[in-house]
Amino acid sequence: NAGVIQTPRHKVTGKGQEATLWCEPISGHSAVFWYRQTIVQGLEFLTYFRNQAPIDDSGMPKERFSAQMPNQSHSTLKIQSTQPQDSAVYLCASSLDETGEDTQYFGPGTRLLVL
Amino acid sequence: GQGVEQPDNLMSVEGTFARVNCTYSTSGFNGLSWYQQREGHAPVFLSYVVLDGLKDSGHFSTFLSRSNGYSYLLLTELQIKDSASYLCAVRWPNYNVLYFGSGTKLTVEP
Numbered sequence: 001n002a003g004v005i006q007t008p009r010h011k012v013t014g015k016g017q018e019a020t021l022w023c024e025p026i027s028g029h030s031a032v033f034w035y036r037q038t039i040v041q042g043l044e045f046l047t048y049f050r051n052q053a054p055i056d057d058s059g060m061p062k063e064r065f066s067a068q069m070p071n072q073s074h075s076t077l078k079i080q081s082t083q084p085q086d087s088a089v090y091l092c093a094s095s096l097d098e099t100g101e102d103t104q105y106f107g108p109g110t111r112l113l114v115l
Numbered sequence: 116g117q118g119v120e121q122p123d124n125l126m127s128v129e130g131t132f133a134r135v136n137c138t139y140s141t142s143g144f145n146g147l148s149w150y151q152q153r154e155g156h157a158p159v160f161l162s163y164v165v166l167d168g169l170k171d172s173g174h175f176s177t178f179l180s181r182s183n184g185y186s187y188l189l190l191t192e193l194q195i196k197d198s199a200s201y202l203c204a205v206r207w208p209n210y211n212v213l214y215f216g217s218g219t220k221l222t223v224e225p
Contacts, residue, residue, distance in 0.1 A: 004157075031211060043158070043202065043215040056212060091157060095211060101146070101165070102211045106157035 002026075004107030006092050012113045013082050021077045021110045025094030032075045033093040033104060034067055043091070049075060050097055082114045119205050121216035128224055132191045135219045137203030141184040148213060149177055149188045150202040158202055161188070190221075198223045 005024040013019050025032045034046040045059040049069040060067065064082075069075040079086055089111050093104040118140035127133040139147070146165040150158035164170050164179040164186065176189040190197055200220045204213035 033212065035215075042217040043204075045212050045214065048212055097211060101163045102206075103148070103160050103163065104211070104213060105160065106150075108157050 004092055004094050004105055006090075006107035006110050008110060009108060010111045010113075012115065014115055015083060016081050019079045019082050019086075019112055019114075021079075021090050021092075021112070023075045023077070023092030023107060024073055025075070025092070026105055027073075029094035029096055029105075030072075031095045031097035031102075031104075032069060033095070034075070034077050035091045035093065037089045037091055037109070038087075046077070079112075082112075084114045087112055087114045119203060119214055119216040121201075121203055121219045123217065124220050124222070126222045126224065127193055129193055129195055131193055132189060133193055133197075133221055133223070135188040135190075135201045135203075135221065137186045137188075137216055139184050139186075139203075139205045139216075141181065143207045144181060144184070144205065145208050146206040147179060147186050148204045148206070149175070149186075150204060152200045152202055152218065154200075161201075193223045195223050195225065197221065 007022045030051050032049045037043045047057040047060050047067045048055045052069045064080045067077045089109040091109045093106045095102050095104045120138045148163045149161040152158045161175050162177045164177045169178045179186045200218040202218045203216040
């Protein structure tokens with residue numbers, strides 16, 4: 001079990017460019033979560049998929065951010081027209097999506113730097 | 116988010132213990148998880164609690180008081196390698212989304 005895989009591990013973009021981040025959840029996990037971590041804001045929820053369907057995107061900035069899960073083996077987070085304030089570590093997590101205890105396992109994150 | 120609060124820093128001495136506190140808004144509470152995060156690495160799951168009382172897991176124990184909106188993570192027989200950030204995350208009934216505190220950076224000194 002390779003755990004949650006995220007690529008790339010580091011990405012540098014210029015202001016106004018697009019950034020696409022990839023996540024491969026643990027095989028057999030039906031829930032995928034995206035979070036963003038900064039020193040100032042801490043770890044913030046962005047969006048959540050269950051069986052590839054978008055369930056809750058209440059944490060996503062309304063403009064420029066979008067997420068998809070085209071198949072059970074990967075999800076993408078896309079940021080259009082990146083801004084310096086988008087610089088953060090973007091973490092993907094997956095879980096079995098069970099009632100009761102439902103442990104989320106995190107990937108190593110993608111560190112995004114917008115210059 | 117969701118009123119999850121943790122102290123920023125905590126220092127303790129090798130061989131002793133450390134208690135990391137977490138408070139949260141009680142409305143709609145549906146479980147609390149503790150994660151350890153080392154610098155530059157992903158959070159690693161430690162424990163999940165949903166019932167009141169102390170849950171002993173050896174090196175790590177967790178306590179929960181639902182009526183008071185309070186939990187703590189207790190680390191015993193501290194080692195230098197326990198130095199890390201410890202994150203408290205609360206789950207509300209809107210599915211399984213976690214709302215994290217800002218984390219407590221624990222420094223264990225010799």
